[in-house]
Amino acid sequence: MRILSWAYLLALFAFILLPVVTLVIFSFQDGRLPVPPFKGATLDWYREILTDRALMEALGNSLIVALLSSLVALVLGFLAASGLARVLLPGTVVMRGLLIAPMTVSYLIIALGLLQMFNKVGIRPSLLATGIGHVVINLPLCFAILYAAIGEHQKSALKAARDLGAKEWQVLWFVAAPMLTPGLAAAFFLAFTFSWDEFIIAFLLTRFDVTLPVEIWSMLRSGLSPATNAVGSLVFLVSVIVVVALELTLFRKGSK
Amino acid sequence: MLIKQTCSVLAVMAGLASTAQAEDLNALIWCDHADPELLQPFEEAHDVRVNVKEYEGTAAGLTLLEQSRPGDWDVMVIDAVDVGRAVERGLLAPLPTEGLSTDSYFPEAVLADHTTIDGTTYAVTEKFGYNTIAYNKAAVDPADMESLDALWSGKYDGRIAIYDYYLPVLGLVGLEAGVATADLDAAALETLREPLMKLGAASKQVSDVVSSQTALATGEVDVLIGGGEWLTAVLNAENPDLDWTIPEEGGLLWAQSLAIVEGTEKPELALEFIKYVTSPEGQARLATSSCYWGMPANQAAGDVMSDEQKAILRWDDQADYLARAQLYPVPDAETDTAMQDLWTDMLQN
Amino acid sequence: MVAPALLWTLAFFVVPFAAMVMMSLAHMEGRDIVQGHDLGNYLKIFTDPSLRRGIFVSLEITVVVTLISVLLAWPLAWIIATRVPPRWRRIALLLAVLPFWTSYVVRSYSWALVLGEKGVVMNALVGLGLLAEPVQIMATRAATIIGFVHFFVMLLTLTIYSNLVQLSPNYARAAEDLGASRWQVIRLVILPLTLPGVMTGAFLTFVLCIGDYITPQILGGNNELSLPQLIMLQLGRRGDFPMASALSVVLMVIVTLAYAGCARWLKMERL
Numbered sequence: 001m002r003i004l005s006w007a008y009l010l011a012l013f014a015f016i017l018l019p020v021v022t023l024v025i026f027s028f029q030d031g032r033l034p035v036p037p038f039k040g041a042t043l044d045w046y047r048e049i050l051t052d053r054a055l056m057e058a059l060g061n062s063l064i065v066a067l068l069s070s071l072v073a074l075v076l077g078f079l080a081a082s083g084l085a086r087v088l089l090p091g092t093v094v095m096r097g098l099l100i101a102p103m104t105v106s107y108l109i110i111a112l113g114l115l116q117m118f119n120k121v122g123i124r125p126s127l128l129a130t131g132i133g134h135v136v137i138n139l140p141l142c143f144a145i146l147y148a149a150i151g152e153h154q155k156s157a158l159k160a161a162r163d164l165g166a167k168e169w170q171v172l173w174f175v176a177a178p179m180l181t182p183g184l185a186a187a188f189f190l191a192f193t194f195s196w197d198e199f200i201i202a203f204l205l206t207r208f209d210v211t212l213p214v215e216i217w218s219m220l221r222s223g224l225s226p227a228t229n230a231v232g233s234l235v236f237l238v239s240v241i242v243v244v245a246l247e248l249t250l251f252r253k254g255s256k
Numbered sequence: 257m258l259i260k261q262t263c264s265v266l267a268v269m270a271g272l273a274s275t276a277q278a279e280d281l282n283a284l285i286w287c288d289h290a291d292p293e294l295l296q297p298f299e300e301a302h303d304v305r306v307n308v309k310e311y312e313g314t315a316a317g318l319t320l321l322e323q324s325r326p327g328d329w330d331v332m333v334i335d336a337v338d339v340g341r342a343v344e345r346g347l348l349a350p351l352p353t354e355g356l357s358t359d360s361y362f363p364e365a366v367l368a369d370h371t372t373i374d375g376t377t378y379a380v381t382e383k384f385g386y387n388t389i390a391y392n393k394a395a396v397d398p399a400d401m402e403s404l405d406a407l408w409s410g411k412y413d414g415r416i417a418i419y420d421y422y423l424p425v426l427g428l429v430g431l432e433a434g435v436a437t438a439d440l441d442a443a444a445l446e447t448l449r450e451p452l453m454k455l456g457a458a459s460k461q462v463s464d465v466v467s468s469q470t471a472l473a474t475g476e477v478d479v480l481i482g483g484g485e486w487l488t489a490v491l492n493a494e495n496p497d498l499d500w501t502i503p504e505e506g507g508l509l510w511a512q513s514l515a516i517v518e519g520t521e522k523p524e525l526a527l528e529f530i531k532y533v534t535s536p537e538g539q540a541r542l543a544t545s546s547c548y549w550g551m552p553a554n555q556a557a558g559d560v561m562s563d564e565q566k567a568i569l570r571w572d573d574q575a576d577y578l579a580r581a582q583l584y585p586v587p588d589a590e591t592d593t594a595m596q597d598l599w600t601d602m603l604q605n
Numbered sequence: 606m607v608a609p610a611l612l613w614t615l616a617f618f619v620v621p622f623a624a625m626v627m628m629s630l631a632h633m634e635g636r637d638i639v640q641g642h643d644l645g646n647y648l649k650i651f652t653d654p655s656l657r658r659g660i661f662v663s664l665e666i667t668v669v670v671t672l673i674s675v676l677l678a679w680p681l682a683w684i685i686a687t688r689v690p691p692r693w694r695r696i697a698l699l700l701a702v703l704p705f706w707t708s709y710v711v712r713s714y715s716w717a718l719v720l721g722e723k724g725v726v727m728n729a730l731v732g733l734g735l736l737a738e739p740v741q742i743m744a745t746r747a748a749t750i751i752g753f754v755h756f757f758v759m760l761l762t763l764t765i766y767s768n769l770v771q772l773s774p775n776y777a778r779a780a781e782d783l784g785a786s787r788w789q790v791i792r793l794v795i796l797p798l799t800l801p802g803v804m805t806g807a808f809l810t811f812v813l814c815i816g817d818y819i820t821p822q823i824l825g826g827n828n829e830l831s832l833p834q835l836i837m838l839q840l841g842r843r844g845d846f847p848m849a850s851a852l853s854v855v856l857m858v859i860v861t862l863a864y865a866g867c868a869r870w871l872k873m874e875r876l
Contacts, residue, residue, distance in 0.1 A: 001787070005688045012681050013700060016759065020704045022725050023715035032494040035474050035718055036728050053292065076610040083606030099610055102618050104808075104864055106816025108833050109853045113621030116628055116846065119323050136617045139610060168606075197709045200818055204840075208282070208307035216710045218310060220823075222287040222547040223490060224470045229718075232711030239706035247699065312841050315636065319844025345636075414741075420827055461744040461826035467717075474723040476743065589635035596843055597655075604655040604662075604830050 020236065027229035034226040045230040055231065058215035062196055065127055065211055069134035070142075070191035076135070077142025077187065082176050085150040086158070096147070103140040110136055111201040118205070125207045133201040138191035145190070149183030150176075189246065279304045281525055284311055284320065284332040286512065287465075287547035288383070289533075294541040298532045304525060313421070314338040315592065321347045326519030330526040336367045336511040337584045339379045348378045349516040349523065355531055356380055360556045364578040367511055379515035382533055383542055385550040386500075386581055387424035388507035390483030392472060394497040401479070404432040404505045408454060412479050416459040417471050419482025422599035424508045427585050428481060429455065431505040440585040442594055449598060455481070456602040465548065472498055489549035489568050502580055509581035511553070536560050543569065629850035638846060646851035656835060660855065663832040666746065667815040670753040671807050677754065678761035679803065683795070685762070686769040698766060702759045713823040716752045717743060720824070744826025752820045757813075761806040768802025769795070804870035811863050816856060832856050 026034035030042040049055055080099060084092055102110065114133050115125070123129060154176070161175045162168075177184065199213040206214060212235070219228050283289065285308045295306045311317040314335055321329060322345070334342060342348045358366045358380065371379040391401050395415075400406040407416060418425055426445070427437045429452050435444045460477050461467065465487065471477040473491050480487065484507070488498040514533060516526045532538045539557035543550060544565055551569055552558075558566060570577070587595055629647070631640045650656045685697045704712060719725050720743045727739040742748050772795065780794045781787075818833040825831075830838065832852060839849035 002688070005684045008680055009684050009689075009697075012677065012758070016701060016704060016755065018725070019712065019715040019719050019755065020707055022719050023707065023711065026718065032491070033470075033473055035470075035721060035723050036725060054290075076613055079606040080610035086606075095607055095611060098614055098619075102614065104812060104860060105618075105622075106812060106833070106853075106856060106860065108816050108818060108836060109625070109857055110618065110621070112836070112840075112849060112853050113625040114617065116850070117621040117624045120624065122325065124324075124328065132617055135613065139613060143610065193705075199710055207309055213708055213710050216708055217819075218287070218290070220710065220714055221310075221464060221466055222290070224466050224473065228711065228714060232707050232715065235711070236704075236707040240703065243699070243706060247695070313843075315844050316841050318636065319846075460741070461828060463744075463827060467744075467823075467826070470717070470721070471744075474721055476722045476741075592636075593633075593843075597653075600655045600830070600835075600838065603827055604658050 023229050024233045024236070027226055027233040029226040029229070032226075033224060034229045045226045046234070048227050049230050049234070052227075055212075055215055055219075058210050058212045061127055061209050062212040065131045065134060065202075066192045066195040069131040069195050070138055070188055072131075073135045073138035073142045073191050074184065074188050076139055077146055078177070078180070078184065079172075080143050081146035081150060082158070082172060085147065085155060099143050100140045102136050103144070107137060107198065107200050111204040114201070115204050125205050127206060127209050127211070129205040130202045130211065133205055134195040134198060137198070137201070138194055141194070142187040142191055145187040146180060146183050149180050154179055279522070279525070281306045281522060281529055282328065282330050283308050283529070284317060284329050284517070286310060286333050288542060288545040288550070289333055291541070291545040291547065294533075294538070294545055297537070297541075298529060301532075302525065302528060306529070314341065318342060318345065318347060321517065327521045328519075329517040330520040330522050331529055332515055332517050333382075333512050334379065334515055335584065336370045336379065336381050336513040337586045339371050339513060339515065340373055340586075342515070343373050343378050347518055349518045349520065350376045351378055351380060351516055351530070352527060353377050356534060358554075361553050362551070362555055362574060362578065364509075365511055365551070365553045367513070367583075371513055379513040380530060380534055381511050381513045381553040382539070383550045383553055384509060384511040385486045386484040386502060386507045386577060387419070387421075387428065387482045387510055388484050388500060388502045390472065390480040390488050390498065390500040392475065392478045392495075392497050393499045395475065395478040398499070398501075401501050402503055404428065404503050407458065407479065407481055408432070408451065410458070413458040414460055415478040416455070417468050417477040417480045418455065418459045418462045419468055419480060419487075420462045420464050421482060422595050423584050423587075424510065425482045426452070426595055426599070427508045427582070430585070431507075431582070437508065437582045437585045440587070440591075442591045445591065445594055445598065449601075452598065452602050453605065456605065462603055485569055486548040486550050489544075490546070492568050502577055507577070507581045509578070509583055510550075511583075512550075540565075625850045626854060628846055629854050631847040633843075633845050633847060636844070646848050647855075649848070650851060650855060655830075656852070659830050659832050659835040659852075660859070662829050663815050663856075664859070666749060666753070666821070666831060667811055670750055670757060670814050671810045673750070673754050674757035674761050674810055675803060675807055678758045678806070679765055679799070681758070682762045682765035682769055683791075686766055698762075701762050704755070705759055710819055712756065713752050713820045716748065716755065717823055720748050720751065743824070744828060746825065746829065748824040748826070749821045752824045753814055753817070756820075757810045760813075761803075761810060764806035764809070765799055765802045768799045772798055801870055804867050808863065808867055812860055815860065 025038065027045055028041040028043070029038060030040040084096060110133060114129065118125070118129055157179060158171055158175055161171045166175070197213060199217065202211040202214050203217065216228065216231055219231070281304050283306055287310050290308050290310065299306055311320055317332065317334065318341065339348065361381070365381055365384045367381050371377060371381065389401050396412065400411065406412060426448060427440065429448050430437060430440050430444065433448060433451055461471060463471065468480050468483060468487060469491060472480055473495055484500050488500050491498050514530045516523060516530070520526055533542060534554055536554060536556040537560055539552035539554045540560040543552040543557060543561065549569060551574060558571060630642050630644070631638055632643065632645050633639070681701060685694060685701065689697045721727070722739040722741065722743065724743070730736040731739060776794050776798065777790050780790045785793065816833055818837055821831045821834055832855070836849045836852045839845040839852065
C-alpha cells in the first residue's frame with residue numbers, strides 16, 4: 001500500500017510537471033524550433049521577448065486589469081456578503097443565487113453577451129470592457145469566499161458593534177474587514193489569478209491594447225518559436241515566486 | 257499591501273500615459289503587418305503610433321468594420337479580390353492615386369480590375385504569393401508533387417495537412433476537378449463535396465499557419481495543401497528540405513491590398529502609410545516580415561532585397577508562376593455561405 | 606449594501622445574456638443580420654449534421670475528461686492528505702498544482718510540444734524500445750483530453766483535498782474500531798464523505814471544460830469541432846452573430862441541465 005501510494009504520487013507528479021519542464025527546457029533552445037533535439041542553450045529568446053514592446057505592454061495591461069478588476073470585485077463582493085449576512089430576508093436566497101449565477105456560465109457566453117451589448121450601446125472594445133467582464137466572473141468568487149467566511153462568531157461581533165452605535169461604514173471598516181482579512185486576501189488573490197490568466201473575454205473585448213494571454217495567442221498564431229516558451233517560462237517563474245512568497249507570509253498563519 | 261499595489265498601478269499607468277501622446281493610426285491587418293521591423297521606421301519618421309488589430313477572413317473583417325464607428329479605423333489590409341465587396345457596403349474611401357504609381361509593379365499583381373471600381377481606385381496591391389503544395393522533399397517524391405492527383409492517390413494518406421482557409425483550398429480542389437476558380441459557383445461547388453471529403457479523410461489535420469509549420473517542420477506531415485512560399489520561407493534556415501511547387505493543374509494566386517477606411521479622420525496619414533508600405537523599402541520589409549514571407553507587388557523592392565532573400569522567394573521564376581496561377585474564387589454571399597458550410601462539414605467528419 | 610453587486614450583475618450579466626438570447630432569434634440574410642423572432646437557428650443546430658455533432662463532440666469530451674480527472678485526482682488528494690508527512694503536505698500540494706501558474710494558453714501549447722511525433726514522449730518511448738514507431742496522439746481527440754485532464758486533475762485535487770482535511774480522523778478510527786478493513790473505511794466512510802467536494806469539483810470541471818475554446822483548438826488538429834470552436838467559427842469567419850448566440854444558448858442549457866442534475870450535492874458558496 002505504501003509503495004503503491006508513493007509510486008502513484010510520483011507518476012502523477014511526472015504527468016503534472018512534464019509539460020512545464022519541457023516548456024522551460026526548450027525556452028533555451030538554440031534554434032528556431034522548440035522541439036527535440038535540443039541543440040544547445042541560449043538566452044537569446046529571453047532577450048527577444050524582454051525587448052518586445054507589444055509583449056511588455058501587454059504584460060503591463062494584464063497587471064492593471066487584474067489589479068483593478070479584482071479590487072472592484074472584492075469591494076462589491078465584500079459589501080454584498082456583509083449585507084446578506086446581516087439579516088435573513090425572504091429575498092436572500094434569490095439574491096445569493098443571482099450573485100453566484102455567473103460562476104456556472106462559460107466565460108465564452110459572458111464574453112459574447114458583453115460584446116453584443118457593448119456593440120449596441122457603442123462602447124468600443126477596450127481594456128475597460130475587459131475589466132468589466134473580469135469583474136463579472138470574479139464577483140461571484142469573492143462573494144462566495146467572503147460569505148462563507150462570515151460565521152456565527154463574526155455575525156455576533158458585527159451585531160455587537162452596531163448595538164454599540166457604530167455607523168455602518170465603521171462596522172465594515174473597523175470590525176468586518178479586519179476580521180475577514182484571510183478571506184479578503186484569499187479572494188483577492190484568486191480573483192487576480194483568474195483575471196490575469198483569462199483569455200476568451202479579453203480576446204473578444206479588446207482591440208489594440210491587449211492583455212498578456214491574448215498577445216501570447218497572437219504570438220502562437222504568427223509563428224512557431226522558442227520565444228513563446230520563453231514567455232511562458234518567465235510568467236511561470238514570476239508567478240511561482242509570488243505564490244511561494246505568499247505561502248511563506250500571508251497564508252502560513254491561516255493554514256496552521 | 258494594498259497601498260503598495262495601488263502605488264505600483266499608478267506608476268505603471270503614469271508610464272503608459274507618457275507613451276500614449278503621439279498620434280495614432282489604427283490599422284486592421286493580417287499578421288505580417290504587425291512586425292515592428294516594418295512599422296517602426298514609419299512610426300519614427302512621422303512620430304505616430306500604428307495600432308494594429310489582426311482579423312481572419314474577409315467576412316469577419318467587414319463585420320468588424322460595420323460594428324465600429326466612423327473614425328475607429330484608418331487603413332485596412334484586404335484580399336484584392338474582395339475590395340469590391342467592401343466598396344459595395346460603403347466601407348472603403350477612394351484612394352488618391354498621385355504618388356502611388358504601379359508602373360514598377362509585376363503587371364499581373366496590379367489587379368486593377370479588382371481594386372478600381374467604376375473608375376475609382378479604392379486599394380493598391382502590396383504583396384502576393386501562391387496557395388499550392390508545400391512539402392518536405394526528403395520525405396516525399398518531388399516528382400509526385402507535380403500533380404495534385406498525388407494527394408488523392410492514397411500514397412500520402414495520413415501525411416497530409418490541409419491549410420485551414422476554405423477559399424484557396426476549395427479553389428485547389430476545384431483545379432483538380434477541372435473547375436477554374438472563376439467558374440466556382442454554387443452548382444460547381446456541389447461537385448467538389450466528394451473530393452473534399454476524400455481529401456479530409458486522407459489528411460491528418462486541418463491547421464492554421466503555425467500548426468502547419470510545426471507539423472511540416474517536425475515531420476508529422478509531409479505535404480501541405482494550400483501552402484506555399486509564405487509558409488516555408490521562414491523555416492528555410494531551419495529545414496532546407498521544405499519546398500513548394502505549383503503543380504501542372506495550376507495554383508492559386510493570393511494578393512493582399514491596402515485601402516483607406518471610409519470615415520477616417522486621418523486620410524493624409526493613412527495615405528502616407530500606404531505610400532510607405534508600397535515604397536521599395538517598405539515592400540522589402542513587408543516581403544520578409546516575421547509572420548510570413550511573400551513576393552512584393554512592387555518590383556523595385558528587388559533593388560533593396562538581398563540575393564538570398566530573392567532566391568528563397570524564387571524571384572526569377574515569377575513570370576512562369578504568375579502565368580499558371582489563378583485568382584481566388586470570388587463567391588457571392590450565398591455561395592460563400594455554402595462554401596463555409598461545406599468546409600465545416602469537412603472539418604466535422 | 607447588496608445593491609452595487611446586484612446592479613453590476615444585472616447590468617453586465619443578465620442584460621447581456623438577454624441581448625444574446627434576442628440575437629439568437631435573428632438570422633443572416635446574405636451578409637447582413639436581420640432582426641427577427643424565429644427559431645431558425647435552433648432548428649438548424651438540431652438538423653445540420655455538422656452543428657449537431659458539435660454538441661455530441663463537446664459532451665463526449667467533457668464527460669470523459671470529468672470522469673478521468675476525478676478518478677486520477679481522488680487518490681492523489683487522498684495520498685497527500687493522509688500518506689504524506691504533515692510538514693511536507695503543503696509543499697506536495699503546491700507541487701501538484703504548480704502548472705496552474707503558467708499561462709493558460711501556454712499550457713496547451715506545451716502539451717502540443719510534448720505530444721508531437723517528434724515530441725518528448727514519443728522520443729522517450731521509441732528510444733526505450735517500448736514502441737516500434739511513434740503513435741499519433743497530437744491532433745486527435747486524445748490530445749485534447751490529455752490537455753484537459755492535466756488541468757482538471759490539479760483543480761480537483763485542490764477541491765477534494767480541502768474536503769478531506771476537513772474530515773475528522775475520528776470517523777475513520779471509529780470504523781476501524783468496528784472492524785472495518787482499510788479498503789472498507791475508504792469505500793464506505795471517506796468516499797461518501799468527500800462526495801460534496803468531488804461533485805463541486807466535477808461540476809466546475811464540466812462547466813470549464815465544455816466552454817473551453819483554446820485546448821481543442823490547439824491540440825485537436827481541427828479534426829472535429831467542439832461547441833466553442835463552432836461558436837468562434839461563426840464569429841471569426843462569418844460574422845454570424847445570430848448563430849453564434851444560438852449555439853451559446855444551447856451551451857448554456859447543457860450546463861444548466863448538468864447543474865440541475867447534481868445540484869443537491871453542490872455547495873457553490875463553499876468553494
